[in-house]
Every structure is written in C-alpha cells, then in structure tokens.
Amino acid sequence: MPMNDNSAPTLDEQAGHCFACGPANPQGLHLHFDRSEHPETGHPTVTATVNLTRIYEGPPGYIHGGIIATLFDEAMSKLNRPLDTLAMTRHMEVDYLRPSPLYQDLTLTATHERREGRKLFHSAQLHNAEGTLLAQAEGLFIAINPAMIPSNITPEKAGH
Numbered sequence: 001m002p003m004n005d006n007s008a009p010t011l012d013e014q015a016g017h018c019f020a021c022g023p024a025n026p027q028g029l030h031l032h033f034d035r036s037e038h039p040e041t042g043h044p045t046v047t048a049t050v051n052l053t054r055i056y057e058g059p060p061g062y063i064h065g066g067i068i069a070t071l072f073d074e075a076m077s078k079l080n081r082p083l084d085t086l087a088m089t090r091h092m093e094v095d096y097l098r099p100s101p102l103y104q105d106l107t108l109t110a111t112h113e114r115r116e117g118r119k120l121f122h123s124a125q126l127h128n129a130e131g132t133l134l135a136q137a138e139g140l141f142i143a144i145n146p147a148m149i150p151s152n153i154t155p156e157k158a159g160h
C-alpha cells in the first residue's frame with residue numbers, strides 16, 4: 001500500500017476498498033463524482049454518471065433497489081469532505097418513484113441541505129437522460145471521531 005510522508009495510510013488509501021468508490025476494490029462500482037456548489041445555496045453538491053450492467057439487476061432490466069440505496073449513500077457521503085467533516089450514515093430514506101434502468105446513463109446527484117451540530121442533513125436524486133426523477137433520498141450523517149476508522153485492515157483482521 002502506498003504511504004504518505006509519515007508512512008501512515010492516508011484516508012483515501014484507507015478507503016480504497018469502498019464498495020461504491022474505491023479504486024482498489026475489484027468488485028466495486030468505481031463511482032467517480034464531480035464536486036461543485038449549489039447555484040442558489042452555495043452548499044456542496046456532487047454529481048456522477050452511472051451506467052450499470054446486469055450484475056446489479058433486481059427486477060429484469062432494472063437496478064436492484066439495494067444498489068440504488070448504495071448509490072445514494074455514497075453520493076451523500078461525498079458531501080462530508082467539502083464540509084471538512086468525517087461522518088457516517090445514521091439514517092437514510094429512499095423513495096423509489098420509477099424503475100431505474102440498466103445499460104443507460106443515469107445522473108446521480110447529492111446536495112448538502114443543513115447542519116445541526118454533529119448532524120449533517122443531505123439529499124440525493126437519480127434522474128434518467130430525459131430528466132425524469134427515478135428515485136430520491138434524504139440522509140442524516142453524524143460526525144465521528146476519526147479514531148473510529150481503523151488504519152490497518154488486513155484480511156486476517158477482517159476474518160478472511
């Protein structure tokens with residue numbers, strides 16, 4: 001594993017196996033997000049294009065609902081860094097409005113809504129290329145102590 005100057009893994013290196021965004025996870029989704037600011041509120045916003053295959057199928061031809069929840073969880077988690085906060089998902093609600101098709105470019109977005117102390121409230125949406133809203137989510141993330149994140153995960157420690 002590459003190390004920084006102090007020979008301790010960086011947070012990005014620690015997160016390399018994240019199922020949704022980690023480059024080191026061979027079975028992951030490898031999502032890439034572009035970050036910007038909401039034009040009206042100035043709050044951080046992230047966007048990704050997703051195009052999923054049948055590996056992620058639920059109903060025939062459509063993305064599994066659990067994977068859609070994963071997309072939202074990941075997109076909203078990406079708002080925490082621009083807020084200079086290490087946070088974990090505490091609560092998430094998902095509305096599945098229309099089936100979300102496989103093999104099509106879909107647009108995944110998330111925006112920070114508000115902060116109350118340790119509590120970060122975010123929202124997320126999934127649209128098709130025509131701009132139809134397919135699914136949406138609201139998430140509550142709680143700022144955590146960085147010591148909660150182990151720095152030395154190994155297969156042995158992970159039980160494999």
Ligand SMILES: CCCCCCCCCCCCCCCC(=O)SCCNC(=O)CCNC(=O)[C@H](O)C(C)(C)COP(=O)(O)OP(=O)(O)OC[C@H]1O[C@@H](n2cnc3c(N)ncnc32)[C@H](O)[C@@H]1OP(=O)(O)O
Nearest residue numbers: 011015018073074077087088089090091119140142144149
């Ligand atoms: C991940 C970090 C590394 C990242 C670095 C690299 C980044 C690149 C990799 C990205 C990767 C990310 C991946 C995706 C993000 C996951 O998926 S994270 C994984 C899923 N989440 C978890 O496993 C978290 C498990 N839960 C916990 O560990 C603990 O519950 C927490 C989150 C640390 C919070 O515990 P706690 O401090 O005891 O907080 P708790 O009192 O339960 O609740 C806090 C507040 O929320 C309120 N609350 C709770 N539920 C609700 C609700 N439904 N509505 C309103 N308020 C509520 C409580 O009332 C409380 O309010 P206050 O009393 O403080 O006013």
